[in-house]
Amino acid sequence: xxxxxxxxxxxxxxxxxxxxxxxxxxxxxxxxxxxxxxxxxxxxxxxxxxxxxxxxxxxxxxxxxxxxxxxxxxxxxxxxxxxxxxxxxxxxxxxxxxxxxxxxxxxxxxxxxxxxxxxxxxxxxxxxxxxxxxxxxxxxxxxxxxxxxxxxxxxxxxxxxxxxxxxxxxxxxxxxxxxxxxxxxxxxxxxxxxxxxxxxxxxxxxxxxxxxxxxxxxxxxxxxxxxxxxxxxxxxxxxxxxxxxxxxxxxxxxxxxxxxxxxxxxxxxxxxxxxxxxxxxxxxxxxxxxxxxxxxxxxxxxxxxxxxxxxxxxxxxxxxxxxxxxxxxxxxxxxxxxxxxxxxxxxxxxxxxxxxxxxxxxxxxxxxxxxxxxxxxxxxxxxxxxxxxxxxxxxxxxxxxxxxxxxxxxxxxxxxxxxxxx
Numbered sequence: 001x002x003x004x005x006x007x008x009x010x011x012x013x014x015x016x017x018x019x020x021x022x023x024x025x026x027x028x029x030x031x032x033x034x035x036x037x038x039x040x041x042x043x044x045x046x047x048x049x050x051x052x053x054x055x056x057x058x059x060x061x062x063x064x065x066x067x068x069x070x071x072x073x074x075x076x077x078x079x080x081x082x083x084x085x086x087x088x089x090x091x092x093x094x095x096x097x098x099x100x101x102x103x104x105x106x107x108x109x110x111x112x113x114x115x116x117x118x119x120x121x122x123x124x125x126x127x128x129x130x131x132x133x134x135x136x137x138x139x140x141x142x143x144x145x146x147x148x149x150x151x152x153x154x155x156x157x158x159x160x161x162x163x164x165x166x167x168x169x170x171x172x173x174x175x176x177x178x179x180x181x182x183x184x185x186x187x188x189x190x191x192x193x194x195x196x197x198x199x200x201x202x203x204x205x206x207x208x209x210x211x212x213x214x215x216x217x218x219x220x221x222x223x224x225x226x227x228x229x230x231x232x233x234x235x236x237x238x239x240x241x242x243x244x245x246x247x248x249x250x251x252x253x254x255x256x257x258x259x260x261x262x263x264x265x266x267x268x269x270x271x272x273x274x275x276x277x278x279x280x281x282x283x284x285x286x287x288x289x290x291x292x293x294x295x296x297x298x299x300x301x302x303x304x305x306x307x308x309x310x311x312x313x314x315x316x317x318x319x320x321x322x323x324x325x326x327x328x329x330x331x332x333x334x335x336x337x338x339x340x341x342x343x344x345x346x347x348x349x350x351x352x353x354x355x356x357x358x359x360x361x362x363x364x365x366x367x368x369x370x371x372x373x374x375x376x377x378x379x380x381x382x383x384x385x386x387x388x389x390x391x392x393x394x395x396x397x398x399x400x401x402x403x404x405x406x407x408x409x410x411x412x413x414x415x416x417x418x419x420x421x422x
Contacts, residue, residue: 013089020092021099021108026062058131058333062105065420067132067326069094070109072119075139075162075197078263078286084110087137094136094161102323102387103417104330106134116142120149127154131330134322135160140197141233157329157337163201165318168325168342169378170202170259170282171209172349173316176377177304181278183256185210189276191251192239193290194261195220200235202259208339209346214241217251224251249274256280264288269299277302284308284316304374313375320349320379324386328394331412332404337394344397348389352379360384388414 013020028034036042046060058064073087091108098106109126113119119138123146127133133156135147147160159165178185190211192199195218203216218225218239224247225232227240245251252258252271260267260283267283267290275281281296283289286308293305293312306314325345329337357370364382379386392413398404411419 020089020096021106063129064131064330064333065103065105066130067098067104067106067134067330068109068123068126068130069098069106069134069136070111070123071135071137072111072113073137074142076137081139084112090137094134097319098134098323098326100323101319102327102391103420104323104326116146120146120153123150124153127156130156131333132157132159132326134326136162138162138197140200141235143197144200144235151336155335157326157334159322159325159337160197160201161318161322163197164205164337164342165322165325166198166261166284166316167201167205168321168345169316169318169349170284171205171346172320172353173282173306173314173378174206174257174259174280175209175346175350176353176372177280177282177306178257180372180374180377181256181280181304183278183280186212188215188256189254190216190257190259191248191255192216192218192259192261193248193266194218194259195225195236195239196261198284199259199261200238202261203239205342205346208343213239217241217243217245217255219248219251223247258282258290260284260290262290265290265292267291269295272296272299272303275300278304280304282306282316304377306378310381314378315381316378317381319381320386321345321390324390325394327387327414328391328396329398331391331406331409332395332398333406334395334398334403335405336403338398338401338403340401341394341397341403344393345390348393349379349386352383352385352389353377355385358383358385384416387416 029038049056049060069091071087071091073084074081076082076087076090088108088110095106095108098104111119111122113122138146143160147158150158178188192203203218207213216239224245225236225240227242232240253274254276256276257280258267263285279300281303283291289307293307296303296305306316308316354372361380361383362370370376395408399408
């Protein structure tokens with residue numbers, strides 16, 4: 001990152017006022033009568049109604065359109081455990097994306113907790129405030145216990161985006177990449193470099209989509225995760241295969257798919273060269289991928305490549321998913337974001353990449369044309385159709401799977417954020 005860009009980033013966060021989000025007033029507050037309705041004595045009336053029926057909180061307060069973005073700062077981006085306060089710019093950024101892309105009000109909360117249980121207790125005690133909770137930048141393996149327990153204790157959607165948002169967008173791109181490569185997910189041999197939260201969630205979702213566990217070779221710092229190891233967490237053990245393969249070099253031989261959720265430059269050109277025909281490489285380490293796209297293409301002309309970066313084709317970007325997933329879940333008042341809803345989001349995102357690209361997308365990326373194929377397997381973040389397609393798919397899946405407390409809203413399918421005011 002250049003010094004010029006560093007300064008621009010700092011200036012962006014400091015001016016014209018510090019931070020990226022603020023609170024807005026949504027009702028009149030000009031006259032004495034307005035103030036009497038907003039606070040005392042008028043506010044007593046919705047208080048009484050909510051006391052009679054807690055669901056009235058969705059009717060008389062902002063709860064139904066309010067998501068908390070919560071972190072303990074233990075795994076901030078690729079920077080590591082820098083503490084809760086240092087995570088605040090990231091959490092504010094996530095709140096900005098919720099508002100920008102899905103019209104969802106969001107507040108960032110940074111929790112200084114001495115243990116996973118303390119974090120869980122803190123979040124559970126404030127959950128009543130919100131319509132949903134987005135967990136962010138929490139290290140593995142603690143993140144698994146934290147999310148699992150909060151889902152059990154809270155009656156609103158709890159979603160660890162580092163796990164499931166990444167998995168959903170990865171799975172959407174993977175389905176399309178396999179189609180372009182002429183391969184079937186049930187037969188694909190998959191190597192996953194990395195065994196943390198995102199990797200576990202990605203592989204689990206791919207299995208739900210049809211991949212076979214016995215065809216997945218997950219690799220951590222000690223090598224291939226196999227059934228003979230006795231040092232595995234439950235999350236890793238789920239992908240332990242009976243195999244003689246022990247190293248990355250062993251596993252990559254003849255592989256159809258490489259998914260990198262690890263670090264920079266960890267896939268060597270020589271290893272890519274050993275993969276099967278039409279290899280699929282998702283090198284998602286940020287900001288520097290496991291192999292640079294230009295090096296990958298120089299090594300294999302038939303490679304189908306995706307990264308986490310916006311300056312290369314096929315960006316695996318969580319913003320393609322989480323704003324719209326929460327939009328759909330909130331609008332049918334879902335009690336959770338379940339596997340059916342995640343899979344619905346995968347298909348909605350994947351299908352959009354097969355549709356004719358709109359002029360707004362071409363203009364945003366200064367392109368003359370773009371069509372489904374090796375260079376376009378995942379929709380662009382600027383595609384406004386994501387808003388309606390993903391939120392509708394998620395809401396319908398919530399209804400169909402029995403976790404929705406409301407039917408599909410009358411104003412669905414959505415087209416723009418303005419539709420939310422209907």
